[in-house]
Amino acid sequence: MQTSVDQLSSQFSLAGVSFAEGNGGLVKVVVHTDRCDGEIYLHGAHITHFQPCGESPVLWMSQKSAFAKGKAIRGGVPICFPWFGPKASDPSAPGHGYARIRTWNLIAAENNEDGDVQLAFSITIDDFELTYTVTFGRSLGMSLAVKLSDQASEAASFEEALHTYLAVKDIHQVVIEGLESAAYIDKVDGMKEKSATDESIQFSGECDRVYLDTTSTCILRDPAMARSMQVSKSNSQCTVIWNPWINKSAAMADFGNDEWTSMACIETANVGSYRRTLKPGESHVMTADVSVIP
Numbered sequence: 001m002q003t004s005v006d007q008l009s010s011q012f013s014l015a016g017v018s019f020a021e022g023n024g025g026l027v028k029v030v031v032h033t034d035r036c037d038g039e040i041y042l043h044g045a046h047i048t049h050f051q052p053c054g055e056s057p058v059l060w061m062s063q064k065s066a067f068a069k070g071k072a073i074r075g076g077v078p079i080c081f082p083w084f085g086p087k088a089s090d091p092s093a094p095g096h097g098y099a100r101i102r103t104w105n106l107i108a109a110e111n112n113e114d115g116d117v118q119l120a121f122s123i124t125i126d127d128f129e130l131t132y133t134v135t136f137g138r139s140l141g142m143s144l145a146v147k148l149s150d151q152a153s154e155a156a157s158f159e160e161a162l163h164t165y166l167a168v169k170d171i172h173q174v175v176i177e178g179l180e181s182a183a184y185i186d187k188v189d190g191m192k193e194k195s196a197t198d199e200s201i202q203f204s205g206e207c208d209r210v211y212l213d214t215t216s217t218c219i220l221r222d223p224a225m226a227r228s229m230q231v232s233k234s235n236s237q238c239t240v241i242w243n244p245w246i247n248k249s250a251a252m253a254d255f256g257n258d259e260w261t262s263m264a265c266i267e268t269a270n271v272g273s274y275r276r277t278l279k280p281g282e283s284h285v286m287t288a289d290v291s292v293i294p
């Protein structure tokens with residue numbers, strides 16, 4: 001059950017943090033400080049807005065996104081867990097898992113030692129206990145901690161992704177650096193595994209690639225907006241790059257027909273053969289950090 005705005009306001013009192021009913025009546029946390037503006041919904045612990053002061057919004061949001069129980073929000077940062085894409089053993093199960101369509105609990109709101117706003121959310125999915133810590137400062141910090149319950153009877157594995165949608169001015173001019181030396185699975189070419197290209201990524205059609213065995217920081221250059229953004233990460237061995245281009249976005253009800261030109265996803269992930277396995281009581285923490293760079 002979703003905690004109400006009144007309950008949250010009385011439980012968490014912190015400068016720069018307020019609570020509101022957002023789209024679809026879903027409760028969101030609103031951050032407004034001298035460093036940034038941000039928003040995160042309890043639904044999916046889904047970040048829908050991050051804007052460092054003096055910058056344009058960093059995250060892309062679809063104007064056609066659903067905001068409803070049981071449905072994923074399109075844009076921002078969905079959390080994919082405990083599987084990525086369709087569930088192999090059950091194609092009727094929700095794509096990218098349950099984490100993005102369940103209501104999370106806000107368990108802490110505080111200023112960290114740097115004065116940034118740090119919010120922690122929790123949820124239990126199957127035998128996994130998840131804690132998601134989001135830091136709103138000059139950069140956006142995300143830390144997804146997964147613990148397999150002490151009570152679990154055996155080891156269990158999962159896939160995960162912080163599916164970051166970045167706002168760009170013109171996808172045709174965008175360049176992503178950092179994955180030149182990584183092999184990748186090309187999802188738009190029959191899931192073929194392809195060798196590293198030694199080149200940065202540019203977009204001229206649908207792109208859906210899972211870069212493998214890479215811990216590199218990515219830099220997205222957006223010349224049309226005269227800005228660059230950086231996605232750094234830890235404990236993640238995959239990076240997914242996605243833009244649906246014309247036909248695929250037109251086929252998605254929650255994606256405006258012309259919106260594909262203004263987004264690119266750089267997803268911090270552990271998927272496929274890089275899925276993680278935990279024994280009962282063990283934990284794994286994956287982090288991603290998004291910032292605007294000079």
Ligand SMILES: O=P(O)(O)OC[C@H]1O[C@@H](O)[C@H](O)[C@@H](O)[C@@H]1O
Binds near residue numbers: 085095163187267
């Ligand atoms: O429509 P969804 O479930 O949000 O997924 C969007 C995209 O997410 C990406 O991470 C996947 O690699 C794509 O294959 C997928 O199309």
